[in-house]
Amino acid sequence: MTLDALPLHQGGAENLARLLAQALLAGHWQPGDVFPRELDIGAHFNVSRNQVRNALTSLTAAGLLERTAGRGTQVRDIGDWHLLDPLMSEWMSGLINLDPQLVSAIYAFRYSAEPVVAGLAAQAAQAEDLERLDNAFMGMEKTANSAEARADHAEYDVAFHDATYRASHNLVWRQMGHLLRPSIMALIHRSQHRTDTLDDSLARHRQVLEAIRNRDAHAAETAAREVLRRTAIDLGIVS
């Protein structure tokens, strides 16, 4: 893999890190591949070696690369990537073509975790949490039937899940929800959205909301599982 396929970069050093990270996340390099040298990267994008080093430092901190003096830079195995690193989270936002292995791993995690979170939310939710969930759900309803509001619909969908994590009133789960934001967004963007599937998705979200409002932890778990089953169908993981 060479740098030629990458789009031209413009802006600060953060953009360079983002650009390279997204190429890695999309699977343009295989684990074990040697990464281009600092000077080559700098020459290709016409930036100083400093900026290249700053960008590579970020990628290394996120576990994407391994650098050793004299040997060069290598792409690390996916298992070593720091998926929960906020940097990673930021880079994944806006990225549509995720590595399929990542997509299924993130989906599997959410399928196991979100029912628990919804259950906790049913026990711990307060008035302001319910308000957040309500707003997000109403936004989803409002934007369901127009094609041009699709981006807004995705935002409300993410906001709904974020509000669920937040309603658990646990610091760790709340961080998880924040970190998963872009992943959830990516999953939503990969989903097929026809009119009938959207109606079904809305109905399942509504059941989560109602269960949390009724403080019924068991029902919330079940409903959250149903939402994710719908997601699996839309993703093409199952039919």
Next chain:
Amino acid sequence: MTLDALPLHQGGAENLARLLAQALLAGHWQPGDVFPRELDIGAHFNVSRNQVRNALTSLTAAGLLERTAGRGTQVRDIGDWHLLDPLMSEWMSGLINLDPQLVSAIYAFRYSAEPVVAGLAAQAAQAEDLERLDNAFMGMEKTANSAEARADHAEYDVAFHDATYRASHNLVWRQMGHLLRPSIMALIHRSQHRTDTLDDSLARHRQVLEAIRNRDAHAAETAAREVLRRTAIDLGIVS
């Protein structure tokens, strides 16, 4: 707060970052305080400005600091810290006096998450996973009855939980297990360890191991919950 109270630093730039981070985690600076300038830090520790900048870059990435050109470096609010950042995890290891609020939040998270993880492990564990769990458990047994092997016992305990997360064969859960390592270690160190409670703890861990070996997801969930109930008692959260 000045730098004078900090121990002298020796070694690479990583040590400097660790030193400053642990000072922050110990509460030596209050949120909103201005952090010393690059040149002052460099002069105090007798290192180049480059090393200081590298260290501060790490702390900024972890959400501990906020730096703006011209204004200086500020300590961010605790709510903005990236608790799940691998860097943070590394810096927390070795710190014993965790914030009580943090302890209970982490315990609550584990109580909700680990049963699910154990269930996944029962479904997905392979031969090598069982071997890791076996080794960790046998280590726990071997070090249970001697006071001087207490540190080793804690290591095996942590290894057991890490192996459980790993056996789930999910990339995200595996990362969680890795990130929770120092937190789990801190919880173990806070626990009371008398002989009878240790026997009870061992018995409950054994049931998790057996359930995973028998591929019984439901039993694994229940057993994991029992292990954490024991932990809660040892922590003094419940009696």
Next chain:
DNA sequence: CTTGTACAAATGTCAGACATTTAATAGACT
């Protein structure tokens, strides 16, 4: 065939100058 040496290539580090951003200050005009 092994070992040692020299060399090349890559990342790591340093020092200094300069750029940019921000806040404070002094001064001029109304």
Next chain:
DNA sequence: AGTCTATTAAATGTCTGACATTTGTACAAG
């Protein structure tokens, strides 16, 4: 007196070139 503007100082951000250190390789001596 008050307010706007220009200047200055202080901090972080960036660039550049040189040098240090680590690693892999080629080659020759034993």
